[in-house]
Amino acid sequence: MAITLADPGGPIEATKETVATLKSSTNPPSREQLLAEVALEIQAMTQQKRSPLSGYRPAADGPPAGVQVLEELRAVQTLVAAKAQPDEAAAFGQWLVAAARAAADAAKEGGFMGFGAQQVSDREEAMLNQVRTAVSG
Secondary structure (H helix, E strand, O other): OHHHHHOOOOHHHHHHHHHHHHHHHOOOOOOOHHHHHHHHHHHHHHHOOOOOOOOOOOOOOOOOHHHHHHHHHHHHHHHHHHHOOHHHHHHHHHHHHHHHHHHHHHOOEOOEOOEOOEOOOHHHHHHHHHHHHHHOO
16 A cells, blocks of 8 residues: 555556555564464455455544554564564564565656556655665564
8 A cells, every 4th residue: 555655656556566565464574473373364354355455544633644654563463473473573574575576676767658667666666665664673
């Protein structure tokens, strides 16, 4: 969501970014139990046609939605760090960054009919850096 908000494209770009995020979220990069359990939960939700983001809505009267998503990522990472083993918490943060990177890489941004488009826009790259900072503890 943070990547899509950073540089909103059209519905095709948003769909590609969502699919890439879900694919990354259901295939954790390592075998920590926490990651496996979260991935299985996301996979079950998607198989049941339930959105893993259901119920999450940035507040209309708060800071910009991208800022709110980053605040949510910080809160989640803080909770994981308090409850999980340090290696699991680190792996979880790296997984969040990997999912954001997958979204950024999923669709070209800008240009006209594909000409002059960038794989990852400057705004997406800036948001990736903010995601890294948010989940680094």
